[in-house]
Amino acid sequence: MRLLGPLLGAALDNALRHGDSALTGPVARGDAGTVRAHLASLSAPQVRAAYVAMSRLTADRALAAGLLAAEDAESLLDVLAAEG
Secondary structure: OOHHHHHHHHHHHHHHHHHHHHHOOOHHHHHHHHHHHHHHOOHHHHHHHHHHHHHHHHHHHHHHHOOOOHHHHHHHHHHHHHOO
């Protein structure tokens, strides 16, 4: 809790202050290779399903906010679709 508390608090504060422009990480960047590697490292089916669901939602938001290019979103969504 000592490690996650400040990280989660900062992430929430950033999201509340900046909205979708605060999106970060491989999904928001359209980094399909990193997302593929993350999925390969997740062995529990329910964890993989949660990662895919949250990644799809993040990609949708980043695309709608103009933070993610359509071609990057397409590659990323292809990786996620292979999991679904």
